Amino acid sequence: MKKLKSIAPIFSAILFLLFSSCDLFGTLIGQDPVKEVVRNNPLDPYSLNPIGIDPPLTNGTTVPTIRPYFHFTFPTGNKSYFLQISETESFTGNLAYNISDINDEMYRIANPLANRSTYYWRVRPHYDDGLDGAWTDPCSFTTQIGVPAIVSPTSSDVAVGTPLPLFSWSAVSGIDTYEVCVSSSADFSNGTAIKSGSGFSLKWNEGLAEGNQYWRIRSIDSGVPGDWSDTCGFAIDLSDNGSYYPSDGMHVAELRPKLKWYSYNAGSDGGEITGYQIQIDTSSSFENQTIYEIDAKDSAWYSTASFQIPADLDLNQEYHWRMRNRYGENCYGPWSSTSEFYKNGITRIISRAFEDLPSTLTIGGDDSLFCHSNSVFSFNPEGVFKWTASDNNFYCLSIDSAGELITTRGGNEYASKYSKDGTKLWSFEDNETGSSWVSMPAVGPDGSIFFLFADSTFQSLASDGIANWEWPISGHASPSITSDGSITLYGDGKLFSFYPSGGKQWELTIPGTVSDSSPCSIASDGTIYFSYISDSHGKLLAVSPTGTISWEKDFTENATNEPLIGGDGTVYLGFDTTFYALNSNGIVKWTFDIGLYNSQCEPGIIGNNGTIYLTASDAVIAIDSTDGSEKWRLKIENFSFCQPAVMASDGTLYLGANGKIYVIPTESTGLANSAWPTARHDSARTGCASTPIP
Structure with a gap:
């Protein structure tokens, strides 16, 4: 008996151990183990908060949306989650959200929560073996719909140059819709408009007024508006296009x-x-x-x-x-x-698809118009084409007292004459010398013709084309004829005067080195005005009929032009962008500024009403001859290069430019009846002081 009492406690301990471990005992005796109802989450980092919210939450975090995203991390064996959201930490009463079988890593609740409210949430996992984990400890968060930050436009920007500005902002996570409010008043009491947009920007589609404008923006989350952003001012400046x-x-x-x-x-x-x-x-x-x-x-x-x-x-x-x-x-x-x-400008434009710039416009006694553009063209006063002479070497045109056309040109055929119907009457040729340059002709009252050719010969022809005489002169000047029939011409550094018969009357050495010159103009008292360039300056000489210098005038411009002479003896001369009026003694009366980048390209025309018509590089300008004041300026599109204009007997101007002939009415009814009112004296371009002015 004494031995049995000593082993009883050991047996009781073994039984306790066996039955206290039922899984092991059941296995040993072949029976099913007893299962747990719940299982603790095995992952320590997630024992309190096994999931994250986007953005990640800590207890008491504020989220910028009323439909927050939940980002789940699935541990091994985890099949899905249960999610509960409650207004109370004890999760009693009606739950704000209660859903099971969440099996996506990213989950956004379908129904919005209340804005500006505090909630508690918890989750528990559901495992593949059918068991559920324990609920996590509650964690709180507060909903507050986020306010987007304004990016542009702001008051620090330059003025907005459109009534349809582009509004941009920094987007709020979880927000897809925004409202932009624009007003003409800072308190949004006047002219207020609201438009919806998404993403990061909104293009306004209704025109805003010029001046100060104000705007603000707010998020719209599931139809619920958030707070407005701070107000930002900007200005709209729709500058007047120039x-x-x-x-x-x-x-x-x-x-x-x-x-x-x-x-x-x-x-x-x-x-x-x-x-x-x-x-x-x-x-x-x-x-x-x-x-x-x-x-x-x-x-x-x-x-x-x-x-x-x-x-x-x-x-x-x-x-x-x-x-x-x-x-x-x-x-x-x-x-x-x-x-x-x-x-008031052009009544019509004569255009025959000229191959080149219509040049050397000339008008006959019946107001027939002639021009050169790789050929000679003839028109009646209404601009109707009459005839043409095809020769690409025609250069200069004049009309004699019979109304027949004189041409001078380069090549071997130096001069030609055409009848009124375009028939060639004769030609003056030199097959041996040839010349690339021939001066403008001067035509005397008897039909005599004078010109310089081949850079070396001054030639006189009779009205029928027969040579009268010649004189060796080197230069590039055109001759002029005085009222007594003498012919003046520059060449070889000198000004020459010849008798009509061919003898030299006198010669005058020109001061300085002449680099360029213009034809002489002849006053009613016989004074010869000669414009030239020397040492990069324009100069004007007044020479007496006997060949002595009366006075000389220096100009700052590096240019030359043919002088005009008015009825009172005033000399008019254009240099680059300045047009001068001088008394007959050389004293400047007035000047006219043609305008920047509007350099003059022809001498001008004096009308019989006292108006001077200048053709500059982009316009025809009318000025008063008495004081130089501008009357009007006629702009011509793409008018980049021109030739001297010509005036008909009724005061109509004809001007060649841009491959066309422009027909321009004026206040004048013809040329001024003065000593030298236009280039080459008259509209027939005779270069002769005694040719009548119609």
Whole structure:
């Protein structure tokens, strides 16, 4: 008995151990183990918070959306999760959210929570073996719909150059929709508009007014608006596009002028100009409601835009025009300032598809018009083509008292004459010498012809083309004939005077080295005016009929031109951009500034009403001969190079430029009856002081 009592405690311990470990015991005796109802989450890092919220949460974190994202991490054997969200930490009462079988790594709750509210949440895993883990400890978060941060435009930006600005902001995580509010008042009490957008920006699609504007933005989460951002001010400046042609009361020549303006494109603001509207009217109030609309052709931030007026304008009529930008499809900026121009210009344009610049325009006694452009062309006063003589060497034209055309040119055929119907009457040739240059002819009252050729010979011809006499002179000058029949000519550094019969009357050595010169002009008292360049300066000599220098005048410009002489003896002379009027004693009366980049390219014309018509590099300019004041300026499109204009007996100007002949009416009714009113004295280009002025 004593031995049995000693082993009883050992047996009891073994039984306790066996039965206290039922899984092992069941295995030993072949029975199923007893399963646990719940299982603790085996991952220590997630024992309190086994999941994350995007952005990750710690207890008490504020989330910027009322539909937060949940990002799950699945441990080994984890099949899905249960998620509960409650307004109480004890998860009693109605749950705000209770869902099972979440098996996506990223999950966003379907139904929104209340904004500005605190919630508690917890999860537990569901394992592949059908068991559920334990609920995590509750963790709190607060919903607060996020406020986007304004990026542009702001008051620190330069003024926005479009009525359709691009608004941009920093997006809020979890927010897909935003509302942009724009107002013309800082308290959003006037002119307020709200538009919805998504992403990071919104292009405004209704035109905003110029001046100060204010905007703010808020998030829209599941239809619930968040708080407005801080207000940001900006300015809209729809600068007046620079209308530069025609403007400032300019006189235009074209029947259908092309309107031009500078376009400043606000591409950086997202407000690219898509087109323009143009109005043109005889009334400054634009009572005619016709509006022309064109699309923009250039998307560069700065460009030149233009519009060709589609119908002929009325002559002698003032017009007003303005334009405005189109932004997007149907948004328009303000009208530009109004520009005025005067259409007194061209009644017609003679254009026969000239191969070259129509030059040496000449008018006969019946107002027939002649010009050279690789051939000689003849037109009646209405511009109707009469005849042509095809020879690409014609250079200079004059018309004799019988109305027959004299031509001088390079090559071997130095001079020719044509009848009124275009028949060649004769030619003067030199097959041995040949010359690439021949001067303009001077034609005497008896039909005698004088010219310089081959850089070495001064030639006199009878009206039938027979040589009268010649004189060896080297130079590039054209002769002029005085009222007594003497012929003056520059060459070999000297000014010569010849008798009509051929003998030298006198010669005068010109001061300085002459690098260029113009034909002489003859005053009514026989004074000879000679313009030339020496030492890079323009000079003018007044020479007596006997060959002595009366006075000389130096100019700063490096140019020369043929002088004009008015009825009172005033001498007019253009050098580069300055036109001078001098008394007959050489004292300057007045000067006229033609304008920057508008260098004069012809001597000018004095009309019988006292107006001087100058042809500059981009316009015809009318000035008053008494004081040099500008009367009007007639701009011609692409008028980059011209030849001397010629005036008909009714005061109409003919001007060759741009491969066309422009016909321009003037206030004059013909040339001034003065000693030398135009280049080569008269419209027939005779270069003879005794040729009558019609």
